[in-house]
Amino acid sequence: MTTPGAADAREIWPLWEVFVRANRGLSHVHAGSLHAPDATMAIQNARDLYTRRGEGVSIWVVPAESITTSDPDARGAWFESPAGKNYRHAVYYTKSEGVPHL
Numbered sequence: 001m002t003t004p005g006a007a008d009a010r011e012i013w014p015l016w017e018v019f020v021r022a023n024r025g026l027s028h029v030h031a032g033s034l035h036a037p038d039a040t041m042a043i044q045n046a047r048d049l050y051t052r053r054g055e056g057v058s059i060w061v062v063p064a065e066s067i068t069t070s071d072p073d074a075r076g077a078w079f080e081s082p083a084g085k086n087y088r089h090a091v092y093y094t095k096s097e098g099v100p101h102l
Contacts, residue, residue, distance in 0.1 A: 012037075013035040013036055013037050014035070014036070014037075014063055014064070014065065015033055015034075015035055015063070015064040015065075016033065016034055016035070016036055016039075016042040016046070016061045016062065016063060016064060017030065017032075017033055017061070017062045017063075017064050017067060018030070018031045018032050018033065018034060018042075018046040018049075018050055018059065018060070018061055019031060019059070019060040019061075019062070020046075020050050020051060020055075020056040020058070020059055020060075021056060021057055021058040021059075022055055022056060022057065023057060024057055028058065028060055031046070031050040032049070032050060033064065034046060034049060036061075039061060042061040043059055043061050046059050046061050047059060
């Protein structure tokens with residue numbers, strides 16, 4: 001059972017995307033989404049929802065309407081290497097002998 005006005009709040013409050021960084025030096029990873037009236041409440045709610053067990057060191061919240069994405073159906077146009085540009089991919093190179101860090 002929902003509380004009175006809960007559905008109305010979801011319709012009015014903007015959607016926020018939440019990104020959490022687990023440890024220093026790691027990248028932020030998308031953890032989920034939530035509705036909140038403003039950035040301050042969004043980050044507080046994100047902390048409560050996505051870092052309950054102390055697994056985060058940094059949280060980003062971004063209004064979902066501010067995120068622009070590529071079209072998954074246009075994957076080839078965005079991510080395939082242009083013809084004749086295969087040299088840009090490291091898979092075509094061989095490892096040098098005697099160089100331990102490659």
